[in-house]
Amino acid sequence: NAGVMQNPRHLVRRRGQEARLRCSPMKGHSHVYWYRQLPEEGLKFMVYLQKENIIDESGMPKERFSAEFPKEGPSILRIQQVVRGDSAAYFCASSPGDGSYEQYFGPGTRLTVT
Amino acid sequence: AQSVSQHNHHVILSEAASLELGCNYSYGGTVNLFWYVQYPGQHLQLLLKYFSGDPLVKGIKGFEAEFIKSKFSFNLRKPSVQWSDTAEYFCAVNAVGSARQLTFGSGTQLTVLP
Numbered sequence: 001n002a003g004v005m006q007n008p009r010h011l012v013r014r015r016g017q018e019a020r021l022r023c024s025p026m027k028g029h030s031h032v033y034w035y036r037q038l039p040e041e042g043l044k045f046m047v048y049l050q051k052e053n054i055i056d057e058s059g060m061p062k063e064r065f066s067a068e069f070p071k072e073g074p075s076i077l078r079i080q081q082v083v084r085g086d087s088a089a090y091f092c093a094s095s096p097g098d099g100s101y102e103q104y105f106g107p108g109t110r111l112t113v114t
Numbered sequence: 115a116q117s118v119s120q121h122n123h124h125v126i127l128s129e130a131a132s133l134e135l136g137c138n139y140s141y142g143g144t145v146n147l148f149w150y151v152q153y154p155g156q157h158l159q160l161l162l163k164y165f166s167g168d169p170l171v172k173g174i175k176g177f178e179a180e181f182i183k184s185k186f187s188f189n190l191r192k193p194s195v196q197w198s199d200t201a202e203y204f205c206a207v208n209a210v211g212s213a214r215q216l217t218f219g220s221g222t223q224l225t226v227l228p
Contacts, residue, residue: 003157004157031214033214033215033216035216035218040220041220042118042120042204042218042219042220042221043158043204043206043216043218044218045215045216045217048214048215055214056214056215059215091157091158093216095214101146101165101208101210101214102148102160102163103216104160105150105157105158105159106157107156107157108157
């Protein structure tokens, strides 16, 4: 039973480029969450999605960041025109969507902006 | 909005010592509480959770936590740590009936000396 998959595990981008981070939830899970972990800090919620719907994006920066979870395929977190301050570990989590509050985390993507 | 405090940023213990990591949250309503562990180079794993019922919950690998509602606390304990417990530990909370996202503490790095 595969867990939450994220790719790439490491991503290096120059300032101004775009970063695309992918997350495949656990089999049977229909809810996806994205979190960001800055150095020396805990994880901070960014966005909560269900298939084809953004449920809560209260933690997303207002500009340059977007997320989607299409009917088919992985969830994508997209960062346009990256800046050095976007360097962080980005974690995806999934949950079954049956009322369960448990979230299962992927290995994360470490984004480095040079 | 809820917040979580983990007051110990770095704890160093010798093997066989007892462990207690503090976690306090602020939120006036009903919460679900979690402890996650992140071993070096690995993703977050759920150690234990509290939803309701017995406030003393047991998790994997000999860990337990006690929910004390009057103190808004959910401290993690283990009677005898092992070198393999070296990891970062995160306390997290979400508010029942509202947003599903987890609010994390800043984490406690535990180092167990052999």
